[in-house]
Amino acid sequence: MSRYNAMELMLVVASRQLEDGKIVAVGTGAPGAAGMLAQKTHAPNLITLFEAGGFAPLLPSMPISVGDSRTTFKAIKAGSMNDAMTMFQRGMVDYAFLGGAQIDMYGNINSTLIGSFDNPKVMFPGSGGANDFASNAWRIMIITPHDKRRFTPKLDFLTTPGYLTGPGAREEAGLPSGSGPYKIITNLAVMGFDEETKRMKVLSLHPGVTREQVQENTGFELLWAEDLQVTEEPTDEELRILREEVDPHRYIIGRA
Amino acid sequence: MEIIARGQGRLLMDPDPDRAREFFRTKSRAMVNKMTTVKEAVKEFIHPGDYLVVGAFGAVRIPTAILHEIIRQGIKGLKFGGFTATHDFEILAAGESFDFVDNAYIIGLEARGLSPHARRYMESGKVEVVEWSNASFSWRIRAAAMGVPFMPGRVLLGTDTFRHSAAVAVRDPFTGKPVALYPALYPDVAVIHVHEADIYGNARIRGILVSDDELAIASKRVIITAERIIPHEEIRREPERTTIPYYAVDAVVEVPYGSYPGNMPYEYYSDEEHLRLWLSKERDPEEFKAFLKEYERLGISRDTINEFADKHGIDVFA
Numbered sequence: 001m002s003r004y005n006a007m008e009l010m011l012v013v014a015s016r017q018l019e020d021g022k023i024v025a026v027g028t029g030a031p032g033a034a035g036m037l038a039q040k041t042h043a044p045n046l047i048t049l050f051e052a053g054g055f056a057p058l059l060p061s062m063p064i065s066v067g068d069s070r071t072t073f074k075a076i077k078a079g080s081m082n083d084a085m086t087m088f089q090r091g092m093v094d095y096a097f098l099g100g101a102q103i104d105m106y107g108n109i110n111s112t113l114i115g116s117f118d119n120p121k122v123m124f125p126g127s128g129g130a131n132d133f134a135s136n137a138w139r140i141m142i143i144t145p146h147d148k149r150r151f152t153p154k155l156d157f158l159t160t161p162g163y164l165t166g167p168g169a170r171e172e173a174g175l176p177s178g179s180g181p182y183k184i185i186t187n188l189a190v191m192g193f194d195e196e197t198k199r200m201k202v203l204s205l206h207p208g209v210t211r212e213q214v215q216e217n218t219g220f221e222l223l224w225a226e227d228l229q230v231t232e233e234p235t236d237e238e239l240r241i242l243r244e245e246v247d248p249h250r251y252i253i254g255r256a
Numbered sequence: 257m258e259i260i261a262r263g264q265g266r267l268l269m270d271p272d273p274d275r276a277r278e279f280f281r282t283k284s285r286a287m288v289n290k291m292t293t294v295k296e297a298v299k300e301f302i303h304p305g306d307y308l309v310v311g312a313f314g315a316v317r318i319p320t321a322i323l324h325e326i327i328r329q330g331i332k333g334l335k336f337g338g339f340t341a342t343h344d345f346e347i348l349a350a351g352e353s354f355d356f357v358d359n360a361y362i363i364g365l366e367a368r369g370l371s372p373h374a375r376r377y378m379e380s381g382k383v384e385v386v387e388w389s390n391a392s393f394s395w396r397i398r399a400a401a402m403g404v405p406f407m408p409g410r411v412l413l414g415t416d417t418f419r420h421s422a423a424v425a426v427r428d429p430f431t432g433k434p435v436a437l438y439p440a441l442y443p444d445v446a447v448i449h450v451h452e453a454d455i456y457g458n459a460r461i462r463g464i465l466v467s468d469d470e471l472a473i474a475s476k477r478v479i480i481t482a483e484r485i486i487p488h489e490e491i492r493r494e495p496e497r498t499t500i501p502y503y504a505v506d507a508v509v510e511v512p513y514g515s516y517p518g519n520m521p522y523e524y525y526s527d528e529e530h531l532r533l534w535l536s537k538e539r540d541p542e543e544f545k546a547f548l549k550e551y552e553r554l555g556i557s558r559d560t561i562n563e564f565a566d567k568h569g570i571d572v573f574a
Contacts, residue, residue, distance in 0.1 A: 028366055050464075052316070052340070052464045053464035054464060064367045064526065064528065065313065065314045065315060065316055066366060067312070067314050067316040067464050067466065068315075068316055068521075068526065069463065069522070071464070072463055072464060078463045078464050080394075080464070080466060080470075081313075081340075081394045081465075081466050081467050082470075085391035085394065089391075089410055112387065117416075117420055122379070124370070126338075126361055126362060126363075126387060126417075127361070128340070128364075129361075129390040130389070131411055131412060131415060131417050132391035132392070132411045135410055135412070135413065136410060136411065158415045159415060160415065161414050164414045164415075170414065172414075172434075174433055174436065176410060
């Protein structure tokens with residue numbers, strides 16, 4: 001039996017991406033857990049930001065809403081959505097986490113609907129703050145299960161911008177240069193984006209996962225890093241903190 | 257300015273600042289007692305076809321009593337600002353109270369999952385939708401609060417969200433780069449739950465604001481529900497704590513535990529069991545109808561909610 005499950009691995013990998021002293025916008029669920037884990041391990045000065053106006057709380061436990069009381073517990077400021085969103089726009093937000101129903105090879109995300117706009121088969125909440133985060137945070141990260149339905153060649157609706165249609169497209173549309181999708185962390189692999197083509201590129205495979213397995217679960221052709229790695233496993237200490245301090249009720253790690 | 261792209265969504269509300277000024281010129285400045293009841297506030301200030309925005313965020317600091325009263329009075333055809341809307345949207349969708357939504361966030365209840373009934377209603381084709389994001393929607397409110405026709409910003413650009421919005425992308429005359437413009441939104445009516453208010457409508461909010469300070473001054477009519485009514489002297493003693501000034505407000509209702517089953521910062525947390533009960537009852541349309549009838553019979557107040565809770569075996573105000 002493995003020392004850890006897929007969700008635990010994803011959270012540990014996500015937390016390691018977050019540098020100390022930076023600002024990360026988190027939501028409920030997995031991103032919040034990854035941020036908390038980073039704060040309790042290598043990044044004690046990492047600042048968490050909630051879009052409803054909670055700045056740098058000392059989270060006592062997982063919030064269930066991006067605006068609930070926990071997001072301002074011992075915070076430095078309880079502000080407004082404008083306070084939060086203009087911080088993104090000014091270039092002060094280093095990382096943001098997102099999820100979605102579909103993602104394409106340029107890291108564009110759909111969280112609005114399946115089907116067509118005039119005749120939707122399934123409707124989801126829409127952008128929320130996702131479009132805003134992805135437009136203006138420096139580095140966007142996505143934590144998601146890896147399957148063909150989700151990693152699709154064509155989105156039914158482009159809710160949230162990745163690299164849009166490829167190199168230069170963000171800037172052409174008026175989005176800030178130097179920003180965009182950074183890492184995609186799944187239950188199979190960690191992916192980044194090719195510098196030149198802006199296409200999704202596999203950087204590391206999780207222990208025991210094969211290239212074929214990743215490609216088979218992806219609806220478009222992936223690029224592969226020349227120095228393809230094996231994802232570094234969680235340490236016992238990371239797992240202990242995650243299980244005992246971050247998510248003792250297993251709200252998130254119990255989902256794997 | 258060169259127009260680069262136009263969203264195809266319908267711009268329902270007039271963004272013209274001069275017509276807004278004409279309205280605000282006539283809005284009463286009288287500091288008079290505006291205390292009323294939930295029933296009267298809805299009857300007087302919320303009419304079929306009105307554009308409604310509900311304050312705060314998700315199931316945090318929501319004016320639950322007013323939302324249920326809208327259903328009870330059978331008000332239909334509302335135009336709804338679906339801005340960080342969760343349980344509030346769920347309630348109004350239960351009443352099928354709206355037929356138009358400017359959508360920033362709807363249907364979902366964040367980490368709790370999606371509302372089956374709200375989803376069925378939205379997928380039924382009975383509701384026209386225009387897409388936005390949280391930031392762009394909040395900046396539409398900000399533009400109205402400032403009395404300008406639009407706010408510029410750097411979200412929505414390049415996406416289908418933009419294509420189905422009523423935003424416009426232009427070339428910024430200063431930098432030559434594309435920038436999006438979000439048209440001012442002056443809601444007909446806003447309903448905001450606050451911690452404290454005096455009888456004139458001077459209101460205090462603690463914790464996150466979301467956009468409620470600007471929503472109140474951008475809206476033509478404002479209903480405040482408050483956990484507590486405080487003496488006017490309290491307001492005068494600490495004016496820096498006033499979030500919403502009385503001259504923006506048309507009606508004040510005292511509703512203790514008014515955000516229930518939502519969270520009220522510094523006062524009570526959300527009742528997750530109750531919110532889960534909604535989600536489970538919604539799976540079956542017939543069962544949901546019966547559930548709503550029970551809600552309607554009891555109304556929402558501290559006294560009656562316990563009866564409801566006993567019946568459904570959930571623990572409230574324990």
